[in-house]
Amino acid sequence: MNFKLTDMQKLFQKTIREFCEKEIKPISAKIDKEEYFPWDLYRKMGKMGLMGMTVPQKYGGAGIDKVSYMIALEEISRYCGSTGLTVEAHNTLGVGYIYERGTEEQRKKYLPKYTTGEAFVALAITEPNAGSDVASLQTTAVLEGNEWVLNGTKQFITSGDIAGITIVMAKTDKTKGVKGISAFIVEKDTPGFKVGQLEDKLGVRGSRTAQLFFEDCQVPKENILGEKDLGFIGVMNTLDRGRTAVGAMSVGIARGALEDSIEYAKQREQFGRPIGKFQAIQWKIADMATETDAARLLVHRAAFLEDQGLPFSKEASMAKLFASEMAMRATRNAIQVFGGYGYIREYPVERYFRDVKLCEIGEGTSEVQRIIIAKQLGL
Amino acid sequence: MVDYRFNEEQELFRESIKEFCASEIAPKTEKLEGARQMPEDVIKALANFELLGLVIDPEYGGLGTDVVTAGIAVEELARTDLSCAIPVLFLVETSWGHVLDKYGTEEAKKEILPKMIKGEQIVGIATTESDIGSDLGSMKTKISKKGNKYVINGEKMYISGVAEAVEYGGGHVTLAKMTPEKGTRGMSLFYLPLKDTPGITPTYVEDIGREAISCGGFDIKNVEIPKHYLIGEENKGFYIVHEGYELARGLISLVCAGAAAKALENGIAYIKERKAFGRPIGKYEGIQFKLAEHHVRIQALRDLGYKALWTYNQEMQGKASRFEVSMAIAMAKSVAPIWAFDAINDVMQWQGAFGYTKECEDQKAWRGVRSFTLAEGSSEIMKLIIARELLGKEFLAYR
Amino acid sequence: MKLIVCVKQVPDTTEVKVDPKTHTLIRDGVPSILNPYDHYAVEECVRIKEKIGEGSVTVITMGPPQARSALMRCLAIGADDAVLISDKVFAGSDTFATAYTLSQAIRKLGPFDMVFCGQQAIDGDTAQVGPELAQQLGIPQVTYVEKIEIDDKHKLTIHKQTEDGYHILETKAPILLALLPPASFQPEHPPMSSILKAKKKPFNVWDAKVLGGDESKFGLEGSFTQVIKTYSPPSRGKCEIIEGEDKEAAKKLGDILLKHEALTKR
CATH class of the missing domain: 1.10.540.10 (Acyl-CoA dehydrogenase/oxidase, N-terminal domain)
Structure with a gap:
């Protein structure tokens, strides 16, 4: 066992933290309040290699290990949940998916272009009537000559409106449930593809969430991503990676709550002393710190397993489940530590609280994580 | 009002x-x-x-x-x-x-x-067997008619009051299958005397708590009972037994409330006296907040318990529905042992190492109350009942 | 025989605290109980009635409406009927006004044979109401009564507690007895059946109008004493607790007493 980060990972962490302090921290409130999308920031991140972190360098990515990727997500999310989510979705669900499942041609065609921060890749699974239950997708893809014809509606698609390409999950064999699903790469200006309204969300308000429509949308035959009818396995594998990543996001946000609480508890005085001298506050903060650390360890373990090429699906679900639920507790308690100030927009803790709720829902709800874990335990 | x-x-x-x-x-x-x-x-x-x-x-x-x-x-x-x-x-x-x-x-x-x-x-109650508890429909004990009598064969296990019935006299209200193919609709309830009954062989287990009431089981081999020991109609036992369980569950809620309230009182007395770092530990918020939280929960529990029994009573007078009773009882029993156990556990924690000794009164409550997340319907079953009443029977997971 | 018991509802002084500033009792949250001396009086009175095999026991109290529960307790332990004397007019009564009011109620009940009281109440501890009531009714009285025997001819043999033993007195009705329970006394706790029976027994509530009598003798107006101030005497000297084995402790005690010349060595 070794709980130490490598020198490279430490250096990476330091670099990212400095970058975030300088580039993200000053605008994170604006991102939330104005649903502001900082294109410039993403270009800078693209230059730093943050928009293709796990994509090998030969395809334009940074080619870093999964643990380092988690470190980056934690740092970014510590300052801004919206940015954390946008980066996570693009890296894991977007370019990560194309790298893992794409053909050599697809990799070469898309990855260099989409790791610059100029444009995004989105993944469209969820539909109005299909969330956790992926088998019940209603979007269809039918092969007519040299084209796949897609029909259906996708919902809650992160970065859906700003994506240059969207990976769309559709039924290619209606009789087969999950074994009849395939993935397709749909370019932005394909006729029959339309972006609907953006969602007005509780948290991660600076990330974009769109509805997408496909009406006789014709996609070239070669744009199928992975094997026909076997898309479910690919997407589930991608979601496993995403779960670890959402765990890292949760850890980042919880760390924000923790750090801000410590700072506030030292300054704020009541009954003649800093509130940090009261056990009730001390214990809350001690719990936050302990749980945040525990969650981080779970996240790093799942990423480590993936780096080693070992099975990590159960560990990824555990990391996401525990990290998101503990972050919910931590941010709730942070508001309590701040008292009235925690409840107003002037301080960031209420944002942490709203942002992190997403982590209990997105990329597989807590309930689904429990089901996955139980299944892997042989139940 | x-x-x-x-x-x-x-x-x-x-x-x-x-x-x-x-x-x-x-x-x-x-x-x-x-x-x-x-x-x-x-x-x-x-x-x-x-x-x-x-x-x-x-x-x-x-x-x-x-x-x-x-x-x-x-x-x-x-x-x-x-x-x-x-x-x-x-x-x-x-x-x-x-x-x-x-x-x-x-x-x-x-x-x-x-x-x-x-x-x-x-008078006790015997439904549980070695391999079945919540799932009464799978029980193995059988009762059948024989002329003017009933004959019973099978076994019962984890039953309270076996030694008392065997020694002092008395018996257990017992559930067995009469028409096995009908599952829970083929069960009958009857009174089974234990003392000096040929064919009854008691065995005992040691519970970790509530040590003064026996826990054990008995083998039932060709035991004959007179017809008048049948309770209610034949094959209706499953439904009748639940009326007893509901009353027992309501009462258990108040056992939990009573034991935990008393433990909290003991705890209050202790934290006022015990000093650490120069003052009574009751002056620390770490203790005060726990006390306040437990007090609220135990009071709420007491209210839930009395409301459950009151509703049971209303139903006896035809003034409340089955739904209201089952809900009120299950709600109280689902939280009672858990809240009570948590409160008692913290009272023990306050008392430090002494809390972990047998001299500490409260550890008896800790062991005793612990039994009620299992006895007379587990906490899990209570939640199933609540969910069943909220969602409808068609949503029962095991159906 | 017609027997009457006068009782009082009191705060449970084992749970009562005194306000350090006003020196009055803090009654909030303190349960009210039947004065234990009166409890004994009711139990003894019921026992006498059962011994005689006929007659009735009426229990009376003066107090606020809540005092009903003290009377219910008396009915549950065997009294036959109860009278609650309750009116704002009676507020502030001292022992004299209380005795007068009780005597009015007893007269209104008609001829009687014996009146039982507790020796004193645990809240005020005056021990005056019994004797004053006997005076108002014009009947003889015995105080500090522990035990009463009655024979077939209704002759009473009374064990009166004294500092060094008992006086055995013989007397007959009408008489008022103020009872003092022995140290071993444990109040009877009535089971549910007695409580259910008590609910069915006659229970009367009388206000000043129903009671009649001289209104100027009721309440604060009829009281000769008034509480001006309550205070705790300042503690004097210091207390020392001697610990250790009996013999050793006794020796230490002896030494101290000798030192202070409370004892002299022979």
Whole structure:
């Protein structure tokens, strides 16, 4: 066992933290309040290699290990949940998916272009009537000559409106449930593809969430991503990676709550002393710190397993489940530590609280994580 | 409108039973640990104070009070015997005495109830078997007709009060399959005397808590009982048994509330006196906040418990529906042992290493209350009931 | 025989605290109980009635409406009927006004044989109401009564507690007895059946109008004493607790007493 980060990972962490302090921290409130999308920031991140972190360098990515990727997500999310989510979705669900499942041609065609921060890749699974239950997708893809014809509606698609390409999950064999699903790469200006309204969300308000429509949308035959009818396995594998990543996001946000609480508890005085001298506050903060650390360890373990090429699906679900639920507790308690100030927009803790709720829902709800874990335990 | 007051006789009764508990039960509690069988003088004391026939029809020697009054009794007993052994004896006899009273044959009632009320015989409940608990439909014990009698074969396990029934006399309200192919719709309930009954072989296990009431089981080999021991109609046993369980669950909620409230009082006394870092530990918010949280939960639990029994009573008078009763009872029982256990656990924590010794009274409650997340319907089953009532029977996971 | 018991509802002084500033009792949250001396009086009175085999026991109290529960307790332990004398007019009564009011009620009840009281109440501890009531009724009285025997001819043999033993007195009705329970006394706790019976017994509530009599003798107006100020005497000297084995402790005690010349060595 070794709980130490490598020198490279430490250096990476330091670099990212400095970058975030300088580039993200000053605008994170604006991102939330104005649903502001900082294109410039993403270009800078693209230059730093943050928009293709796990994509090998030969395809334009940074080619870093999964643990380092988690470190980056934690740092970014510590300052801004919206940015954390946008980066996570693009890296894991977007370019990560194309790298893992794409053909050599697809990799070469898309990855260099989409790791610059100029444009995004989105993944469209969820539909109005299909969330956790992926088998019940209603979007269809039918092969007519040299084209796949897609029909259906996708919902809650992160970065859906700003994506240059969207990976769309559709039924290619209606009789087969999950074994009849395939993935397709749909370019932005394909006729029959339309972006609907953006969602007005509780948290991660600076990330974009769109509805997408496909009406006789014709996609070239070669744009199928992975094997026909076997898309479910690919997407589930991608979601496993995403779960670890959402765990890292949760850890980042919880760390924000923790750090801000410590700072506030030292300054704020009541009954003649800093509130940090009261056990009730001390214990809350001690719990936050302990749980945040525990969650981080779970996240790093799942990423480590993936780096080693070992099975990590159960560990990824555990990391996401525990990290998101503990972050919910931590941010709730942070508001309590701040008292009235925690409840107003002037301080960031209420944002942490709203942002992190997403982590209990997105990329597989807590309930689904429990089901996955139980299944892997042989139940 | 809501009226949270007890009526005058209930108030007088509480005052009186408090004194009874202080002068006649409290001195007897010391010898309860490790007893593995309820001492006869305790049963007699309960009987002399007329507790064993509280809810039974006066025609059979009872007092015919409502079940809320039984709740008062069991709450006070739990405050006195923190191990919960005496409360268990009381609630079992009350619940299954009530079932006998409501569904038993005239002959059986005349034979059994007066003796139970006088403390000369025990009435217990036997549904659980070695391999089945919550899933009653899978039980193996069978009852069949033979001329003018019934014959029973099978076994029962994890049953309270076996030694008492075998030694002092009495028996258990027992559930068995009569028409096995019909599952729960083919079960019958009957009274099975244990003392000197040919074909009954008792075995015992040691519970970790409530040590003064026996726990065990019995093999049933070709045991014959007269027809009048059948309780209710044939094949209706599954439904009747739940009426007893519901009453028992309501009473258990108040056992938990009583034991935990008493433990909290012990805890309050302790944290006022015990000093650490130069002041009573009750001055630390780490302790105060826990105390406040537990107090709120135990008070809420007490209200849930009395509401459950009150609803049970309303239903007996045709003024509440099955839905209301099942919901009220399951809600109270689902949280009662958990909240109570948490409170007692923290009271032990406050007392430091002493809390972990057998000298600490509260550890008896900790062990005793722990049993109720399992006994008379587990916490999980309570949640299933709540969800069933909220979603409808078609959503039962195991259907 | 017609027997009457006068009782009082009191705060349970084992649970009562005194306000350090006003020196009055803090009654909030303190349960009210039947004065234990009166409890004994009722139990003894019921026992006498059962011994005689006929007659009735009426229990009376003066107090606020809540005092009903003390009377219910008396009915549950065997009294036959109860009278609650309750009216705002009676507020502030001292022992004299209380005795007068009780005597009015007893007269209104008609001919009687014996009146029982507790020796004193645990809240005020005056021990005056019994004797004053006997005076108002014009009947003889015995105080500090522990035990009463009655024979077939209704002759009473009374065990009166004294500092060094008992006086055995013989007397007959009408008489007022103020009872003092022995140290071993444990109040009877009525079971539910007795409580249910009590609910069915006659219970009367009389206000000043129903009671009649001289209104100027009721309440604060009829009281000769008034509480001006309550205070705790300042503690004097210091207390020392001697610990250790009996013999050793006794020796230490002896030494101290000798030192202070409370004892002299022979």
